[in-house]
Amino acid sequence: MIRLLxxxxxxxxxxxxxxxxxxxxxxxxxxxxxxxxxxxxxxxxSVTAVIAALTGLRAKVLKDFETxxxxxxxxxxxxxxxxxxxxxxxxxxxxxxxxxxxxxxRCPSIEDYTLMTDRSQTVYHGVHNIDGARVNGINPxxxxxxxxxxxxxxxxxLMDEENGWQVCLITPEVRDELRLDRDCMGKRIVIDRRSFExxxxxxxxxxxxxxxxxxxxxxxxxxxxxxxxxxxxxxxxMASCRKAELSxxxxxxxxxxxxxxxxxxxxxxxxxxxxxxxxxxxxFNKMAVMITAxxxxxxxxxxxxxxxxxxxxxxxxxSERTREIGLRKAVGxxxxxxxLQFLVESIVLCLFGGLLGVLMGQGMTSMIAKIPGAGxxxxxxxxxxxxxxxxxxxxxxxxxxxFPAIKAAxxxxxDALRHE
Amino acid sequence: MLxxxxxxxxxxxxxxxxxxxLDGINLEVKSNEYVAVMGASGSGKSTxxxxxxxxxxxxxxxxxxxxxxxxxxxxGGLAHVRNTQIGFVFQSFELLPRLNALKNVELPLIYxxxxxxxxxxxxxxxxxVSVGLSGRIKHRPNQLSGGEKQRVAIARALSNNPSILxxxxxxxxxxxxxxxxxxxxxxxxxxxxxxxxxxxxxxDVAEHAERILTMEDGRIVSDENTGPSRRTPANGxxxxx
Numbered sequence: 001m002i003r004l005l006x007x008x009x010x011x012x013x014x015x016x017x018x019x020x021x022x023x024x025x026x027x028x029x030x031x032x033x034x035x036x037x038x039x040x041x042x043x044x045x046s047v048t049a050v051i052a053a054l055t056g057l058r059a060k061v062l063k064d065f066e067t068x069x070x071x072x073x074x075x076x077x078x079x080x081x082x083x084x085x086x087x088x089x090x091x092x093x094x095x096x097x098x099x100x101x102x103x104x105x106r107c108p109s110i111e112d113y114t115l116m117t118d119r120s121q122t123v124y125h126g127v128h129n130i131d132g133a134r135v136n137g138i139n140p141x142x143x144x145x146x147x148x149x150x151x152x153x154x155x156x157x158l159m160d161e162e163n164g165w166q167v168c169l170i171t172p173e174v175r176d177e178l179r180l181d182r183d184c185m186g187k188r189i190v191i192d193r194r195s196f197e198x199x200x201x202x203x204x205x206x207x208x209x210x211x212x213x214x215x216x217x218x219x220x221x222x223x224x225x226x227x228x229x230x231x232x233x234x235x236x237x238m239a240s241c242r243k244a245e246l247s248x249x250x251x252x253x254x255x256x257x258x259x260x261x262x263x264x265x266x267x268x269x270x271x272x273x274x275x276x277x278x279x280x281x282x283x284f285n286k287m288a289v290m291i292t293a294x295x296x297x298x299x300x301x302x303x304x305x306x307x308x309x310x311x312x313x314x315x316x317x318x319s320e321r322t323r324e325i326g327l328r329k330a331v332g333x334x335x336x337x338x339x340l341q342f343l344v345e346s347i348v349l350c351l352f353g354g355l356l357g358v359l360m361g362q363g364m365t366s367m368i369a370k371i372p373g374a375g376x377x378x379x380x381x382x383x384x385x386x387x388x389x390x391x392x393x394x395x396x397x398x399x400x401x402x403f404p405a406i407k408a409a410x411x412x413x414x415d416a417l418r419h420e
Numbered sequence: 421m422l423x424x425x426x427x428x429x430x431x432x433x434x435x436x437x438x439x440x441x442l443d444g445i446n447l448e449v450k451s452n453e454y455v456a457v458m459g460a461s462g463s464g465k466s467t468x469x470x471x472x473x474x475x476x477x478x479x480x481x482x483x484x485x486x487x488x489x490x491x492x493x494x495x496g497g498l499a500h501v502r503n504t505q506i507g508f509v510f511q512s513f514e515l516l517p518r519l520n521a522l523k524n525v526e527l528p529l530i531y532x533x534x535x536x537x538x539x540x541x542x543x544x545x546x547x548x549v550s551v552g553l554s555g556r557i558k559h560r561p562n563q564l565s566g567g568e569k570q571r572v573a574i575a576r577a578l579s580n581n582p583s584i585l586x587x588x589x590x591x592x593x594x595x596x597x598x599x600x601x602x603x604x605x606x607x608x609x610x611x612x613x614x615x616x617x618x619x620x621x622x623x624d625v626a627e628h629a630e631r632i633l634t635m636e637d638g639r640i641v642s643d644e645n646t647g648p649s650r651r652t653p654a655n656g657x658x659x660x661x
Contacts, residue, residue, distance in 0.1 A: 010533030017530055024518060327514045330475060331528040331576065332503020334496045413475045417514070 014337050018344035025317070025345055026352060036313040037353030039306020040396060043299045044357025044389045048381050049364040050295040054288050056369065056379025061284055065277055071244040072145065073110075073251060073276050075237040075258070080269040093271055095235045097228060099261040103239075106257045109250035113239035114139040117227045123220055124190040125178040133174060133218045135191055137227025137235075145240045153185045153200025156223055160199075164225040168196040171204045173217045189220070194230065196222060247276055303392060306353065307400035314346050314404035325408050326416025339409035346401025347394055354393030358386055421484075422583060422615055423449035423472065428481035430467050430638075441467040442478070443638035449617065451583075454610045456626035457619045459635035465619050466588065468635065472617060473506050473586045474498045486583060503531050507577025511589035513569040515561040515576075521548060522557050525576045532580055547575040551605060567598035574605065578614075585609065587618040591625055603628050 026033040077093050095115075103113055117137035123130045140156040150169070160167050168189065175184055180198075188195045204217035227233060241250035251274050258272050318325070325338055361381060369379045430442035441464045449455055459465045470476035471483060474490055477498075483490050490501060502508075507528075515524050525544035529535050535543070548557055551571040561569055570590060577585055587606070591599035607628055610616055618629060626632050627646065634642040 007533075013530060013533060013535075028518065323514065324516055327516065328527070328531075329499065330473070330502060330508050330514075332499050332531040332580075334499040334531070336496065337531060414470055417475075417510070 014340055015344065018341045019348060021341060022345035022348040026349060032313065033349060033352065034356075036309050037306070037349060037356065039302060039309050040350055040353030040393055041306075041357040041360060043302035043306055044354050044393060045360035045364060046302065047295060047299040047392075048358055048361030048385050048389055049368065050299075051292070051385040052361065052365040052379045052381045053368050053376055054291060055382055055385075056376045058284070058288060059378040060375055061281070065281055070277055070281065071241050071247065073239045073241060073247070073254065073274055075113075075239060075254065076273050076275065077234070077236065078271060078273040080271060088271075095237070095272070097224075097235065099258070100237060101261075103254075103257060107239075107250065107253035109241050109246045109253055110239050111242045112141045112144050113237055114142040114145060115224050115235050115237050116142075117224065117231070117233040117235050119227075119231065119233060121191050121220075123174065123178070125180060125187070128178045130174060130177050130218055133220055135220045135222065135227070137224040137233070138221050139224050142221075142238075145238060148203050148205075150200045150202050152183070153198070155200060155202075156221070160223045161225050164223060164229045166194060166196045166226055167199045167223065169200045169202045169221040170198055171217055171219045172201060173204055174220060175201060177218065191220065191222075192230070196220075251276065299392075303396050306350075307396040310346055310350060310397065311400040311404060313349075314342060314401055315407070317345070318342060318404050318408045322411065322416045322419035325411050326413050326419065329411070329413035330417060335409040338411075339405045342405035342408045343398065343401050346405065347397035350393040350397030350401075351390060354390045357393070358389055361389075421448050422451045422453075422486060423447065423617075424482075424484040425471075426482045426484075428471060428478045428483060430464075430471060430476065431479045440638050442471065445481070445638075445640060447633070447640065449584075449615065452610070452613050452615055453631060454606075454616045454629045455618070455631045455633060456629035457617065457633045457635060458621060458623070458626050460621070463635040464638040465635045467638075469586060469588055469617070469619050472584070473508060474501045499531075503528055504580055505583045507580070507582040507585045509570070509573050509577050509585065509587040509590045511592035513561070513566075513573045513593070515569055515572055517561050520558050520560050521553065521564070521572045521575075524561070524572055525579050527576060528580045544575070544579055547579050548572070550578075551575045565598075566594050567601055570594065570598075570602055571605070574602075574609075578609075583615060585614055585616045587616065589620055590618065591620070591622070599625065 075095075077095055079088070079093055097115055100113070100115060104110060115137070119135050120132045121135045123133045123135070138156065140158055140161055143150070143155045151172070153169070156167075156169065159165070168191075170180075170184075170189070175182075178189065180187055184198050185200070187198050189198065190196070202219075202221065205219070224235075228235070239250070239254065241247055254274060255270065259268075259270065262271060264271065328338060328341075329335075358381070365379050365381055368374070369377050425445050425447040428442055428445040428447075429440065432439045432441055443464075445468065457465045457468060467476070471478050474485070474493075475498075478491065481491075485501065485505060490498065493501065508514075515521075516527070519527075522541070522544050525547055526540045529540040529543060545557060548554065551574050553568060553571050553575065556564060556568055556572075559568075561572070564572065570593075574585075574590075590606070591602055594602065603625060606616060606618070616629070618625075620626050630646055632642075632644045632646060633640050634644075
């Protein structure tokens, strides 16, 4: 039993001793050790800072997408560039509401959809008016797709929709700009010379960093049917799939359904386009991977240079301590013990560089996070990046420390003891 | 027989020349013998020490230590033999400057393995006390006098209770008074049963041994037995083998 345990115990004892020696060696040559690790420090600092910035950006983008809804699919008319549809006029390209009949029955992955119109209008109330307010026509199902609650009054109902009543929902911004009371239900506003009764107030669009200026919050909603009857507008649709993971299936179903309902032949190109927010997320991820790869390459070069520096200083250390190596061998250090000692020293040196690098990277990250308007305030160094940094630094230590350590281990004890 | 050399040769190549540093050495050393090796520089006494100390391998012949043939051992195997069987004392002490006396003495115990921190420490302390350095345990080499340094080195050499204590000019860097003290220590160790092989070129140092070998051109030319009795006057009778 004792014999069995002896070998690992010896290894642990040697390892501990080597670590202590290495720390002592680094402490004795503080200046030299610090300068030697500059390459490693810069490499690790830059990789952690880049990863931190990307992590922050990603968190921000994800949050934005979440408020927009990652399971939404927009269905918009699209003019094909080629084929016979190139010469179609807009009447043939645009959607008709009846083309969406039976959509829910035919597309099982779709939970809900709403037809939508979108136009810019001036809205009046008494002497006050708003130029360029967004007037959206929506189905009542819009309330189930958008995560925007009705903060006063009531949401749209099927009655509003089917009768095409001239009722509207407004956002708090519209209410305030038209100098309406908090309790403005039953008041009337004028859009395009027609009077609409306010039935509710719906909360404004979430201000979401990157996409915040995709549309203003001066929005007025009217039933889709009303908009369709009054203006005969361009329409599009917004659908939500049951789960974000079902997005691909939902798109396939929609495409099949729409090609049929729009009577497209087998060779015809699509006259509509499906836009998915998840796709943008994928694109962003691809971009992030690319940035990481480029940064990784830069860091790799930096670590390589740092590693050569480590190798150089380790060679110096071996030749400075030739007599010590000779003495250690004379009192019974095996070549493997000497190898371990110098390898550990190189690894400890690199890990020390890694530590300085992570600290510096943390400093850089805090600075990045404070840059106003960069949207990187969520930047932080994830734990895996710290692990990765130390892993890389350690590997550099092993790789570049191996040659000097082998050189030390192979020294002839007699020559080493005679060395001046 | 503790040491048995049979027809040992050691040949160096320098360019195209072959130098016979050892040229057919036959030597037997019994346990608890105290042997001095003398000879002019270049006579091969250092090479003989290196072979005896398993720092070097012989080119021909066999070297048996404690009945085990060491000729075919790997460098790791030789390291193990050096660690467990041999204690070295060098002319220039060879203490590690950044370690204190205790840590220097612990060094062979670390490479031996199987010792806990506590056993290493107590053993090293014991050895330092036995060489008369109980008050210098925490001192670094640069805080010690030459004689004290050599005592630390002797304590280190003895820490693994080796079969042989090999000393290479142990008083070469010391003044005559300190040399005498060190030689008294060697005498004491010998009386306690320690086998000692010592290289020296000083006759009066060699006189402390009970057997004096003289080397010339890689051969042993004389093997005087000066007897177990101490302090016989110089140029004692020569008993050639």
